[in-house]
Amino acid sequence: MPARYGDLITNGSFRDAFTGWWSGDSAYVSVATPGTGLEATATTDAANLSDALVGQDNLPLRSGCHYTLTFTARASQPGTRLRAAVGLGVEPWTTTLDKTLTLGTADTCFTFAFTSGQDLPGGQLSFQFGQSTTVTVSLTEVRLTCSTAAEGFYTDLASNAAQWLAAHPDDPRAKKIEKSIVRRPGARWFTATSTDLAAYITAAAAAGHLPIITLYNIVGRDNGGQSTGGAPTAEAYRAWIDAAAAAIADRPAIVILEPDSLAQLGDLADEAARAERTALAAYAAQALGALPETVVYLDGGNATWIRPTEMAARLKAAGVQHARGFAVNVANFDAIDVCCTYARQITAELTRLGVTGKGFVVDTARNGNGAMDAAGQHVDWCNPAGRRLGVPSSIGVAGADYLLWIKYPGDSDGSCGIGQDIPAGTFSPYLAERLTDGI
Structure with a gap:
C-alpha cells in the first residue's frame, strides 16, 4: 500500500460546505455549514454517542505508521461529550484511535497522535456526540496527517x-x-x-x-x-x-x-x-x-x-x-x-x-x-x-x-x-x- 504524506482529510475546514463528509440518521443528527465550519446538531432521540455522528471515509492508513488528528471544536452547552474515532469503517469497527473528550462553549484545538495497528486503505474518521438532549457541536480545521519522517x-x-x-x-x-x-x-x-x-x-x-x-x-x-x-x-x-x-x-x-x-x-x-x-x-x-x-x-x-x-x-x-x-x-x-x-x-x-x-x-x-x-x-x-x-x-x-x-x-x-x-x-x-x- 503506497505512502500518502500530508493531510488525508478532504474539506477539513468545511469551506466547500459538506463535501467529502457524511452524517448519520437524520432522525438523530442534522448538519449545517454556515461558512465558518460545521454545525452538527444531535436530537433528544440520540441517546448514545454513536447515535449522532458525522465522519469521512476512504482514509488510507498504513500499519506501523504514525498519524496526528487535530481539530477545533466547541459545543452549545458545556460538558458535552465528543468521541473521536479512527479505524475500520465496517464491522467489526476496530479502532486505532478512540478518544472521548469533554467540550466547552469556546473553541478548543485538540491534538491526538497514534500509530495505526493495521493497513486500512478505506479507514474512517467519525465524531460521535449523542447526549439524550439537543446539542450542537461546531467543528473546523479537521486534519489527519502522517507525522513520521518515513512518510x-x-x-x-x-x-x-x-x-x-x-x-x-x-x-x-x-x-x-x-x-x-x-x-x-x-x-x-x-x-x-x-x-x-x-x-x-x-x-x-x-x-x-x-x-x-x-x-x-x-x-x-x-x-x-x-x-x-x-x-x-x-x-x-x-x-x-x-x-x-x-x-x-x-x-x-x-x-x-x-x-x-x-x-x-x-x-x-x-x-x-x-x-x-x-x-x-x-x-x-x-x-x-x-x-x-x-x-x-x-x-x-x-x-x-x-x-x-x-x-x-x-x-x-x-x-x-x-x-x-x-x-x-x-x-x-x-x-x-x-x-x-x-x-x-x-x-x-x-x-x-x-x-x-x-x-x-x-x-x-x-x-x-x-x-x-x-x-x-x-x-x-x-x-x-x-x-x-x-x-x-x-x-x-x-x-x-x-x-x-x-x-x-x-x-x-x-x-x-x-x-x-x-x-x-x-x-x-x-x-x-x-x-x-x-x-
Whole structure:
C-alpha cells in the first residue's frame, strides 16, 4: 500500500460546505455549514454517542505508521461529550484511535497522535456526540496527517545542489549549503531532455516517500524568455505527457504542471496560440489527474501578476476540475500570507464559476524575506538580492494543501540580477549562500 504524506482529510475546514463528509440518521443528527465550519446538531432521540455522528471515509492508513488528528471544536452547552474515532469503517469497527473528550462553549484545538495497528486503505474518521438532549457541536480545521519522517517528502539526492556538493566537499560553503538546502526535499523538474522520471518515481516509492515533480515542457515554454524551450509541437507534447503518466502509473506523486504557462497566456502572439496552450494544459491535467495516487496542481501565477478573476477563468478553461488545484508563487518571492490570500481569492472565483473544492500549494523555497526590498518596492523576479530561504516543504497553512520548495534554491533564474552570466536552471553556490544568509 503506497505512502500518502500530508493531510488525508478532504474539506477539513468545511469551506466547500459538506463535501467529502457524511452524517448519520437524520432522525438523530442534522448538519449545517454556515461558512465558518460545521454545525452538527444531535436530537433528544440520540441517546448514545454513536447515535449522532458525522465522519469521512476512504482514509488510507498504513500499519506501523504514525498519524496526528487535530481539530477545533466547541459545543452549545458545556460538558458535552465528543468521541473521536479512527479505524475500520465496517464491522467489526476496530479502532486505532478512540478518544472521548469533554467540550466547552469556546473553541478548543485538540491534538491526538497514534500509530495505526493495521493497513486500512478505506479507514474512517467519525465524531460521535449523542447526549439524550439537543446539542450542537461546531467543528473546523479537521486534519489527519502522517507525522513520521518515513512518510515525508522525497529528497532529491541528485539535485543540482547535491551534485555541486559531491563535486566540492571541501568548499567553505559546502556544510552550510548541505544543511540548509541539499538535505531539504524539493521538486525535481522534468523537461523534454529528462529520461529518468520512472526511475525517480520508483526510488521515491521504494523509500516510502512522496516525490514532488515539476513538468516543464509546454509548447513555447517561457515565451522565449530565460527558460525558453519546450515541446516542438502539440502532438509531441501530448505524447510526452502520455509517457509521463505511464512513468508515474499508480505510484504516489505531487505534480506541479507547467509553471508560468497560464500566467503567460496574454503574452502569446495570437488567440490560436492561446487556445492551443490552454488545450494542452487541459490535456495534461486530465491525463495526470486520472492517475490513482497523483495530485496535480496547475499554474496559478503569483499575487502581483494576474488578477484572481482572470486566473480563475484561465484555470477553468485549462481543466483545473480534473486536478487537485493550482500552484502559486512558483519561482517567486511573495510571503506566505500574500500567497494564501491570493490563492483563496482564486478559489472563491472558481467557486463562482462552478468549480468547487480546489486546493492550492505555495512555493516557499525563496520567500523567507517576502518580495519587498528595503525601500518597500516589489523586487524583480530574476535573481533579486536580499531574498532568503522560506519554510521547507511541509503541510500547508492558511488553506494551503502544502508549502513546497518548487524552484530549488540556488538554481538561477537566468543571466540577470545578482546572477549575471549564470544560465537559468544552473546551480550557483554564490546564489545559494546569499539565500541562506538573506543578503
